Amino acid sequence: GEDVEQSLFLSVREGDSSVINCTYTDSSSTYLYWYKQEPGAGLQLLTYIFSNMDMKQDQRLTVLLNKKDKHLSLRIADTQTGDSAIYFCAESIHYGGSQGNLIFGKGTKLSVKP
Amino acid sequence: DAGVTQSPTHLIKTRGQHVTLRCSPISGHKSVSWYQQVLGQGPQFIFQYYEKEERGRGNFPDRFSARQFPNYSSELNVNALLLGDSALYLCASSFASEEQFFGPGTRLTVL
Numbered sequence: 001g002e003d004v005e006q007s008l009f010l011s012v013r014e015g016d017s018s019v020i021n022c023t024y025t026d027s028s029s030t031y032l033y034w035y036k037q038e039p040g041a042g043l044q045l046l047t048y049i050f051s052n053m054d055m056k057q058d059q060r061l062t063v064l065l066n067k068k069d070k071h072l073s074l075r076i077a078d079t080q081t082g083d084s085a086i087y088f089c090a091e092s093i094h095y096g097g098s099q100g101n102l103i104f105g106k107g108t109k110l111s112v113k114p
Numbered sequence: 115d116a117g118v119t120q121s122p123t124h125l126i127k128t129r130g131q132h133v134t135l136r137c138s139p140i141s142g143h144k145s146v147s148w149y150q151q152v153l154g155q156g157p158q159f160i161f162q163y164y165e166k167e168e169r170g171r172g173n174f175p176d177r178f179s180a181r182q183f184p185n186y187s188s189e190l191n192v193n194a195l196l197l198g199d200s201a202l203y204l205c206a207s208s209f210a211s212e213e214q215f216f217g218p219g220t221r222l223t224v225l
Contacts, residue, residue: 004156031212042118042204043157043216050212088156092212101147101170102206102214104156 006105018076022089029091037086118217135190139207146188149204
């Protein structure tokens with residue numbers, strides 16, 4: 001079955017880089033996503049990567065995909081206190097006529113210390 | 115442009131009652147999905163609707179149902195509420211399958 005695994009906690013100092021890792025199981029996943037959730041809020045789409053790419057960069061965010069190992073990572077450069085949140089990795093699963101539902105990991109809580 | 119909106123923001127019900135949650139997608143988006151997020155967990159897929167038809171269903175009991183209206187808004191209904199239904203219910207809309215945008219959620223508490 002589908003499963004997405006992430007480490008639960010990460011603590012970094014302000015200004016350092018953060019790297020959040022994720023592994024997934026479904027090799028047929030078309031897209032892989034990173035979402036951010038702040039306390040009491042919904043999910044904010046940060047970035048996503050198509051499964052035939054191995055890297056995507058968007059300002060301070062870099063996504064690396066190793067399809068062979070089914071490993072996805074999110075690197076946040078120059079991490080700020082406002083980056084403190086829970087980060088979810090998700091894979092897109094397509095069933096029949098479905099346009100794709102998302103399978104999420106349990107989330108990585110990023111704490112940024114000043 | 116307005117994002118995905120959900121109502122109500124918070125709701126308190128007792129066991130055995132039913133609840134209706136509402137979602138309005140981003141203008142132009144025809145697909146709506148519903149997710150349940152229990153405290154400390156990632157969201158779990160419940161339903162997906164596209165052009166008013168159910169396109170996907172997660173592993174939830176028949177007490178959960180949903181529908182999509184001609185204006186693409188959607189309702190999620192839960193009957194015979196259990197304590198374990200307490201969660202944040204998230205709605206997501208998409209134009210194409212690669213980007214799903216989430217609303218702020220409805221926090222349901224079942225007592």
